[in-house]
Amino acid sequence: MTDTINNLETAAHPENLRRVAIDPVSRVEGHGKVTLLLDENDRIHQVRLHIVEFRGFEKFVQGRPYWEAPVMVQRLCGICPVSHHLAASKAMDMIVGATLTPTAEKVRRLMHYGQIFQSHALHFFHLSSPDLLFGFDSDVAKRNIVGVAATYPEIAKQGVLLRKYGQEVIRVTAGKRIHGTGSIPGGVNKNVSIAERDYLLKDIAQMIEWSRDSVAMVRQLFEQNLDFYDSFGRFKAHTLNLVRADGALDLYHGGLRARDMDGNTLFDHYDYSHYWDAIFEDVKPWSYMKFPFLRSLGPETGWYRVGPLSRVTQCDFIPTPLANQARKAFMAFNGGSAAGATLGFHWARMIEMLHAAEMMQDLLHDPDLQGEDLVSTGQRQERGVGVIEAPRGTLIHHYKVDEHDQIVRCNLIVSTTHNNQSMNEAIRQVARQYLDGKKLTEGLLNHIEVAIRAFDPCLSCATHALGKMPLEVELLDVSGERVDVLSRSSDGVFCSPN
């Protein structure tokens, strides 16, 4: 398998091959592009995922006062801004030397679980369920959330309301559904009032119930088409994620755990405040994105996978009963095969959504949410590192602040960057499995997008977008001349001028 992957990475004479580019233009979240190099027999020699990730934040946050960072950097993303808001806040907690009060930590956790909940619901129901419910090469006009609503109205409704609930949790804790200001260095700027608590408690039982149904739905999808779900884009990878001190799943705080692809622990409960001793970022000439790797394994083999699949499979248990039960069933399914499948991401994602719902219920019953002690400070520090498990995986924020309170250095390693090489591996597997030697069609190309969507809804926005993103695939001959083009207009209509 490794040989196959390497063959797809380095074509010996790329200049003699024709190039196919899946090049959508992002509307919301950066740009994703896939390039394929094929010979005259449609055999695939190279597959690469390019993500034009705008990393300017690391530069233009320089010179800004540190307390501005948690609000500024969340503009990196419109889907999971809370994750950046909280990761930056955690880094600034270190800068101000704070140990959070119980109220501050619990309000932040509630905000975070609300974020996990809404993002996972969005990702699964709005962006991925059309592929899973209708088939990867089904009618593209139907393959969107509107199509889901027409055929499976109850599922679509649940998806919309699940997401809405998570957004309401964010609004209550952060002030706005998107890009709030609730978390500040050393704590939070508001607690949760009794009225706000009761408003959220009103629907939490329903959210837990629907989350359980969602887990069951993914299981059913696996059961119905086991071989396909099991093998689609399957590859082995090392993993990285936070775990609690007792090994439990913890999405807000913990130590880093890395395991190799055979399950051997590389490090555990690693203090992320010096993450750079464990993780390094490699640069490749063909991508704007860096390629992080585990230092102990080196740049060639040290890449790893983050996100729901890594977290759910690599934690020792989930500290809420229903999600833990769901995890056990997931891990045992078909001899553990789903736990290593690329589409297993969706199953793990729904287990985390259930976990987030249970955590929100527990927190909403905790009187600390109504506490008045919101902010703490301590010994001022020069350097701050904040790590959190964002919906799509481990998120690292690292800042250096000078004596005038201005940020002088910033390094961000976002989930998509951690998963960069993993996503490349997944799409290479898919290309080899389904595209090699065949005339390319929209349906086949969508298989690649499905693999990407399993990882990352940012790219799903760019490549899916309710089936209406402008997209163009070019076929070039060996001299670089365009021989064919397939384009999808912004209204979702496919056309070929030839």
Add this chain to the structure above:
Amino acid sequence: MSNTFSLDGAEVPFAPGQTVMQAALTAGHYIPHLCYHPEFKPHGSCKLCTVKINGRTAASCTMPAEAGLEIESDIDELNDLRRRLVQMLFAEGNHFCPSCEKSGNCVLQALGYDLEVHAAGFRHQFPDRPVDASHPDILLDLNRCVLCELCVHASSEVDGKNVFGFSGRGITKHLIVNSESGKLADTDIALTDKAMQVCPVGVILPKRVGFSQPIGQRRYDQRPISAQALDDAPRPSTGASHD
């Protein structure tokens, strides 16, 4: 003749010595304004409070009230011009509301909402302006300065310190601080100074408290500036301002 003038068809009483702006606000009529502050002598620089008096334009903050004046303010022609002025102020500085700690409490932002500024209107100039973080307790972010001059007046007239002043002319006019080094740390400004309280935008800020006020509790979260300004105006019954 009684001491009243007509503002958009309403009769507005005034006391001798009042300006059109003072009389209008006291009587519960809002005229958009930015550089006007009830505690300082008006200087009519922002021009947002421009009204038509007997067909001619004038700054209402400096115009003495006179009996019988026919004044138009809330008309499309003037509101269009005010909108353009606000757009120019946004384009001339670096106003990144999404990450500005003054958001929700900012007069310029509130005017933008109230005047329905929905687009930039002008190409942003992205001027290269410094942030002076040298003072241990106070941040000076000149990116947001709109040259209202309120800090200059507050520092000299109330604080007696002359911490702030202007330098340059025209488009190069800018706020400076009065110290040998040019740094705020080398002035005698203090957190308790009046100059700390008057900046309508996010230039002069106490450090380390940004974003501590939750969304929903900020000055313009619940009410537009056109309503808030009337709440703040002196009332004839008490003469006190409402906070």
